[in-house]
Amino acid sequence: MNLTLKVWRQKNASDKGRLETYQAKDISEHMSFLEMLDVVNEELITSGIDPIHFDHDCREGICGACSLVINGIPHGKETATTTCQLHMRHFKDGDTIYIEPFRAKAFPVIKDLVVDRTAFDRIMVAGGFVSINTGGAQDANAVPIPKYDSDKAMDAASCIGCGACVAACKNASAMLFVAAKVSQFAFLPQGQVEREKRVRAMVAQMDEEGFGGCTNQYECEAVCPKEIKVSMIAKMNREFFRAATKSK
Numbered sequence: 001m002n003l004t005l006k007v008w009r010q011k012n013a014s015d016k017g018r019l020e021t022y023q024a025k026d027i028s029e030h031m032s033f034l035e036m037l038d039v040v041n042e043e044l045i046t047s048g049i050d051p052i053h054f055d056h057d058c059r060e061g062i063c064g065a066c067s068l069v070i071n072g073i074p075h076g077k078e079t080a081t082t083t084c085q086l087h088m089r090h091f092k093d094g095d096t097i098y099i100e101p102f103r104a105k106a107f108p109v110i111k112d113l114v115v116d117r118t119a120f121d122r123i124m125v126a127g128g129f130v131s132i133n134t135g136g137a138q139d140a141n142a143v144p145i146p147k148y149d150s151d152k153a154m155d156a157a158s159c160i161g162c163g164a165c166v167a168a169c170k171n172a173s174a175m176l177f178v179a180a181k182v183s184q185f186a187f188l189p190q191g192q193v194e195r196e197k198r199v200r201a202m203v204a205q206m207d208e209e210g211f212g213g214c215t216n217q218y219e220c221e222a223v224c225p226k227e228i229k230v231s232m233i234a235k236m237n238r239e240f241f242r243a244a245t246k247s248k
Helices: 033-046 120-129 147-156 164-168 174-185 197-211 219-225 233-248
Strands: 002-009 016-026 068-070 098-103 109-111
Touching: 016 033, 120 174, 120 197, 147 174, 147 233, 164 174, 164 219, 174 197, 174 219, 174 233, 197 233
Parallel strands: 002 098
Antiparallel strands: 002 016, 068 098
16 A cells, blocks of 8 residues: 655754655555554665654553554554554555654653653652562462452553553643552552552652643543553542541
C-alpha cells in the first residue's frame, strides 16, 4: 500500500515545529507502524534528509516507549494496543496519516516525535516503591491476600508508564498513571506501612511537574494500552483523603 504521512518535525523544545509531508511507498500490511516508519527513514537517509526521530525499545508492547499520536489518538485507534503493536493492515491504501508527539507541558519535545517523560520518573522516585525491610521471601500462602485485592494490584501493576493517558486528557492529567502506581501497593500488605507517605509524596510531585487535574471524562481509560480503569483514580483519591485525615 502507498500512504501519505503528515509528520510533526521539531528540532528541539524551543523550535516552533511544523507538519511535513512524506510518502510511504510499497508498505506491507503485515508491518507494524514502527516498521513502516523504519522504511520511510531508510529512504530519507538515502536521500540525505534527517530521519524522523521517534522513541522505541522493546517493540513488544512492554516498555511503553513508542509514544505517538496517530490521527489524533495516542497509540492509534485500536484499543489495548501500543504503537509498536499497531499493524498497517488497520489502514487502507491511499490513507493520509497524521503523526504527532504526545503533547503536554510536562512532556517537552526533545526532537520530532520524542518527548521527555522523566516527569514520570520523578513521580516514581517520590514514592513509587516499598522501602521497608520485609524480610526474606516467604512461602506463597504465608501472607493471605484476598483474590479481589491481588487481582486489582496486578491490574494496577500492568501500567507501563507510556503517558498515553496524559496525551489523551484535555488537562494533560497524570492521574491514571499515578493512581496505578499508588494502587498497586495500596492493595497489598507490603505497601501498608508507607501508604500515607507514598500517596502524599507522589501526588505532590505530580502537581509540581505541572500535570493538570482530572475531570472524569475517561479519555485516559479509553487509550490505555493496558486497559487500566479509572476506578484506580477513585482508589488513589480514597488513599489521599485517608492520608490527609491521618496527618491531622
